[in-house]
Amino acid sequence: MAVSVAATGVILGWPFSILAFLPLTIYSLVKSFKPVFLTGVVTSIVLMVSLIISY
Numbered sequence: 001m002a003v004s005v006a007a008t009g010v011i012l013g014w015p016f017s018i019l020a021f022l023p024l025t026i027y028s029l030v031k032s033f034k035p036v037f038l039t040g041v042v043t044s045i046v047l048m049v050s051l052i053i054s055y
Contacts, residue, residue: 006020007043007044011047
């Protein structure tokens, strides 16, 4: 969940949020790559689709 929030913050325009979530993101990637990767992909797709629809 926290990685999704960080990805959303970075994508929506606050690039410094990655610095706050970087340790948690690295820990999550080392611990379990596949669920974190899938969460990031789903978050990115949802954001891109919502931006395209709102455009």
